[in-house]
Amino acid sequence: MFWFPIQLSLLTASVAAVLVFIAGAVLGRIFAVRNFRGKLAAETCLMLPLVLPPSVTGFLLIIAFGTNSWIGSVYEKVFQNSIIFTPVAAVVAAAVVAFPLMFQSAKTGYGSIDPNIEAAARVEGAGEWRVFTNIALPLAGRALMTGFVLSFTRALGEFGATLMFAGNIPGVTQTMPTAIYVAIESNQMNLAYTYVGISIFISFLLLGLTYLLNRED
Incomplete structure (x- = not known):
């Protein structure tokens, strides 16, 4: 049982970081290059998990994915089980709290690209998808990788929202942060x-990697 919280934390953080990377890379691009009505409100909502108390985030996840919600109802019908107090809930909680870091890194990376480079590609006949995949992604690659590492680190240390939404069930949903909490409570120092x-x-290794990614050549 000693290794389970470590393994679950690494697995949860990895899955959450991949999901957040995909969502952040796409949404970061949209918010970096487009203006639309309600953009400020939408961006504020996406960044909220960064500043909300973990208990509030956990409560909102319970409301959003509980059996009384349409998402929770659909999940329960498909998988014959509630999402709450499962490893899936731990992934969702970790992804939600880590997303703002990936989103902000991606948005900053895309925003630093010279618009003339993309404009030149369009003049040459490149469509938006090719501009995104062949120009935007490579040029923002350092920022995207930084966001990925930071998101993984944040997901690895998630505690409050995970405790409320996924619980602390040994051998099922117990991650390293919750295992530390239980060990201290039971005086297993x-x-x-x-x-x-x-x-x-x-965390030290990952933050060191972030430093290397952002170091000037």
Whole structure:
């Protein structure tokens, strides 16, 4: 049981980071290059998980994915099980709280691209999809990778929303942050120190990677 929280945390963070990377890369592009009515309100909503108390985020996830919601009802009909208190809920919670970091990094990366480069490609006959995949993505690649690493790190350390939405079921939904919480409550300080040390080590490596990605050549 010692390794389960570590394995689940790494798996949850990995899946969440991939989902957030895809969503952030697309939405970051849209918000970086387009103006539309309600853009400020929409962007504020996307960034809210960054500043909301984790308990509020967890509560909103329960409302959005509970059995009384249409999303929760559809999920329960398809999978014959509620999403709450499952590993899937841990992934959702981690993705929601990590998304703003990916979104902001992607938006900043796309915003730093010289518009003339993309305009020249359009003049040469490139469609928007080719401009996005062949020009925007490579030029914003450093920012996108930074967002991915930061999102993974944030997802790995998620606690509050995960505790409310996914619970803390040993062998099912217990991640490293919740395992640390239980270890301290039960006065298992050696176990808590071990999990804390592993968390610090992984976070240190990932933040170091972020530094290398952003270092000037």
